Amino acid sequence: MGFVSLPEGAAWRHLDARVGFEVTYFLAQEDGYRVEGCTTAVEDRLSWIVEYAIDVDAAWRTRRARVTSRSASGRRRTLIEADGDGHWWIDGAHAPDLDGCLDVDLESSAMTNTFPVHRLGLAVGADADAPAAFVRALDLGVERIDQHYTRVPGESGRLEYDYSSPVFDFHCRLVFDESGLVMDYPGLAARER
Template identity: 35%
Template sequence: MNINDAESAPVILWRRVDQHGHESARVDHVGEGWRLTGTAVFADDAGPCCLSYRIECDAAWRTVRTRVTGWIGQRTVDVEIAVAADGVWRMNGVEVPQVAGCVDVDLNFSPSTNLLPIRRLNLAVGERADVRAAWLRFPSLALEPLQQTYIRTGERAYRYESAGGAFVRDLTVDEAGFPTRYPDFWEREGD
């Protein structure tokens, strides 16, 4: 698959395994960079949720801009995140100093954003890398730093760790880098 060919832009459909829900995402080569878009529809304690996102990255897969819109129960969501060249992050125009210097955005409600460091790091089998992501928590939508570790354990397999090793999952990914199996939370549907 040529990820640069719009005719073959990678797309995926996931099913939630811990509650009712689905998500679909797509990655496109746009100009000199990349765009990851998707929509997650799922049940939550607050009620039905529908969250659409657009993440723009530069040529090296570094997050530049993110927009999340939709609803969580009765609450309307419209979040705009921008990253300046100097590593300063702003959410809805307000600087968020605790995530300064982060490279990736991580959407807590979606498996799609694991693709960003997987593509950016391009680890060889057996290699590991620590990253610090700007984590958009769900359902609070607070932007917080999250220390993460990616270890490539196979051709299409990664061990993902966060919160100092308190959260660990073995991810299976497709050739584009989308997780096809995120144990306890998401599985790819169809082919």
């Protein structure tokens, strides 16, 4: 399954769970993409900003994520690195609990669902597990999150996936455009650009 080229940038408006916005830019590199973005939000009466620069290789496996958060409690930074074979390091320390993950998933971002969708390239009716290194918005804590994607028939020009994350007891249908970017993430985000 092929995707059309990514746009220069994209933007999402947060829904229901939080108020705010995310803006992302895609920079093609020799061996993949650098994705740079920023999310600003208010959630449970707390305001925060998360900035990120994520490098993915040509197979859409996360290789590096530099994430910074700001909130009333201060500023935090973390560097997450992966070898592309499922081994991870957080600020230089090996993180064996993330073994087997190939994607980073930012709690603050709708965009990071792009990574497994591109990497897996599922045909209609196919499904796959896609565990990820999940980065919390406020404290940048990193933990393993199990996720599952099932490609379902979509309406004209749209790609649709049934998505589930058991740890959050969350299930929804994600809608992507022809470039593999989330258009509709029920309860969390809607694409604005």
